[in-house]
Amino acid sequence: MGEGGRTAVGVRAYWLIAGMWIRSTLAYRVSFALTALGGLVVTGLDFVAILLMFAQVDALGGYTLPEVAFLYGLSATSFGLADLLIGSAERLGRRVRDGSLDTLLVRPAPVLAQAAADRFALRRVGRVTQGALVLGYALVALDVGWTPVKVLLLPVMLVGGAGIFGAVFVAGAAFQFVAQDASEAQAAFTYGGQTLLQYPPTVFGKELVRGVTFMVPLAFVNWVPAAHVLGRPQPLGLPGWAAFVSPLVAVACCALAGLAWRAGLRSYRSTGS
């Protein structure tokens, strides 16, 4: 089977399994409604914290409220998308520990697709919704001269950002083949990274920004491309064109994560643990 055929089989299996989980969730409608509502309230409070901060100050690291809301909306939406679609892969360590990963390996579908669809949680749509609302507010409130390029950059940022976060999820899952209890460390990069990106790069130390740009290139989710939209200088004095490479960064990250996944799965299949 070619790589393309494999991907098609994987995508199909993904939606079949995700559909089963959605139906399982709907077997407990009230519980689903309550957790979805609770999730929306909790993530909503997240942005309220930023609003409270702006009640005391006019700018955060030189960024106005609409600008911070723009960064927040981009980060939360793209993270939410990645979390919704592939975040379940972080449960992999548990499956390795209790041996239930074996049941995925006897199915005629790629393990990654099955692991990503595992416990597909529709309630995660709440995070995407909240991020999109904040982003919507930012787009209305921003005082920016919109050019066609800037408008086009918006969907590119969201998709690229989701790709970068997705790659981090997959790489973290791959690491769990080796260290089954690594999901905490992974959360630092995913949930932690998402929170970090909600604030302007100017409030953080240079070392941290450098790490988030070159080591784990989360800066390409929003900081770097948003700098172009907001008409601000690039962090770390990056060239202007850096604002447009997010999709390439995302593709590179996904390729690396894919290799890491393969290596992880190969090591599992040769050690059985």
Next chain:
Amino acid sequence: MGAFIELDRVEKVFDVRKRTGFLKREVRRVRAVDSISFTVARGEMVGYIGPNGAGKSTTIKMLTGILTPSGGRLRVAGIDPSRERMRLAHRIGVVFGQRTTLWWDLPLIDSYRLMHRMYRIPDARYRENLDRLVELLGLGALLDVPVRQLSLGQRMRGDIAAALLHDPEVLYLDEPTIGLDVVSKARVREFLRELNAERGTTVLLTTHDLQDIEQLCSRVMVIDHGRLVYDGALAGLHEAGGGERTLVVDLARELPPIEAGPTARVVKVDGPRQWLAFPASESAAPLVARIAAEYPLVDLSVREPDIEAVIAKMLSSMGDASVPAPGRETVVPGAQSS
């Protein structure tokens, strides 16, 4: 017809790391499967038994493509399982006795619909197979019940049906009767017999229940310490092992140990109850007849030897020569790491 499952000197070596100090670790190289060779013809029904940790599961995992062998050659239906795991998946069915693959919160039929689509089973064949399996396994009334409400026996039958919807040529069963009551066990066994007889499905099962083997398998393979130590009929296993069954006799009153011929001996006396050991290859009937004729017999029961006991006896009777060399677990020199 050639061999359907083929193993030629298949090995599986694990490096197990063990902490021996604060930072020191010792790496032990464990041969979970040590140069095993066997073939299974299409339509055979084989029991694969051995003590815990003997390498049974590891073998099954290599046969299903979950694990990659460290050495040797392995083919199932002409496919190298670890290289073409997904292609193989269409041709094999797997039931893990202690792990259901059914969807907990959904009606049983939903799990089958998923199999239908995931395995791309043609509609007509799916319906035909489903109808047949539902009838043979008595699942008719259960299809609309959420899996979490099924009993263990019902769930096992449900799992077996799920593994067979795509018409696999071989069915692997890992402890298919574990935890089931007598009626459920009988039902599962009867179904497997029919499946094998009518569809010619090759069946390979691991079990701790000697009755599974007695009632189903014409052939037994015993694995111990990663090596195949026996491959043949069950009766032969009893002979090789010198296995003994136990006759538990309740007499009307306390009596001195029963004298019941040359091959049976009393191993325990507790008030009016006595335990007699006799060779497993021998029939219990003449022994029972003799005791009934000479003693005030109230009740009796026959206990089968468990697999561990048979294997342990067999291994000790084979003597030191064939007991696995102590080199199976070796400390890799210089492999201490921090």
